[in-house]
Amino acid sequence: MRRMARDQITYAFGPDERPVAEVEPGETLVFETWDALGGRVKTMEDALSLVLPPEQLNPATGPVLIHGAERGDMLAATIVDIALGERGQSRVKQGGGVITHELRPPRANLIPVRDNVVHFNERIHFPARPMVGVIGTAPAQGRILSFHPGPHGGNLDTNEVGIGATIYLPVAVAGALFAIGDVHASMGDGELTGGGIDINADIAVRLDLVKGIGWHRPVIETAEAWSTCACAPALADAVRIATSDMATLLARALGMSREEAFILIGCAGDARIGQAAEIPGVDATAWLRVSKGILPRIW
Secondary structure (H helix, E strand, O other): OEEEOOOOEEOEEOOOOOOOEEEOOOEEEEEEEOOOOOOOOOOHHHHHHOOOOHHHOOOEEEEEEEOOOOOOOEEEEEEEEEEEOOEEEEEEOOOOOOOHHHOOOOEEEEEEEEOOEEEOOOOOEEEOOOEEEEEEOOOOOOOEEOOOEEOOEEEOOOOOOEOOOEEEEEOOOOOOOEEEEEEEOOOOOEOOOOOOOEOOEEEEEEEEEEOOOOOOOOEEEOOOEEEEEEEEOOHHHHHHHHHHHHHHHHHHHHOOOHHHHHHHHHHHEEEEEEEOOOOOOOOEEEEEEEEOOOOOOOO
């Protein structure tokens, strides 16, 4: 299995980013990834004092060019496995998080992870819940920092993007230019502090193509459900966009009107928060989840 070394990184998604490798559809690669701070935290002092500009946050390994990927396709990235590093960190700092105005930051914890168990402190241990924060393809134009989410994917920070999930990403340029990173050993829905347990990791990903779908935002498939994912400056708008997308997909897949699909969402759809940390300049993310018992297939 080919490995993409963690020194092969990008801090942005864009059509002019130079690919570090070329692969065929159906190939599984292992992406070695840095944590959100690029592996710079070695000590508690680092965790407390390190401040980086957005241009140096959330490095993503890649991009990788997928042969045959064309505009209008969807790239299906399946998270086969996530192998976590031995230690991560979680921080509260000024300017990020929903209640930092009530606190006295900075504060940080260096958190060991052993055998997929998080050792938060001497008393509190709990199972790891590995998830990928940054996953995306290149937009048709411009250069979007990996610190930001968007219709291309990017910094989605959504717990659905875990082991076994398939993330369908729009292909806007030939080759797709896929990159991935920013793993958390565990992160609560909403990313309310502006982070979870940031940690180095190795991510095994299978890359496939779904030809000619023409969809415009990420869609997530798990064993149990389908989810639409959206971002916007205000969380309520992100929820609205994800809901609108799901209404369209339900109507298409189940042969009903969007009005009936919206009623179905009210009965059986779950809106969940991806990122709502109120970080200046960073959009909130949300997803709308519908069980496969109702929606067996979308495409």
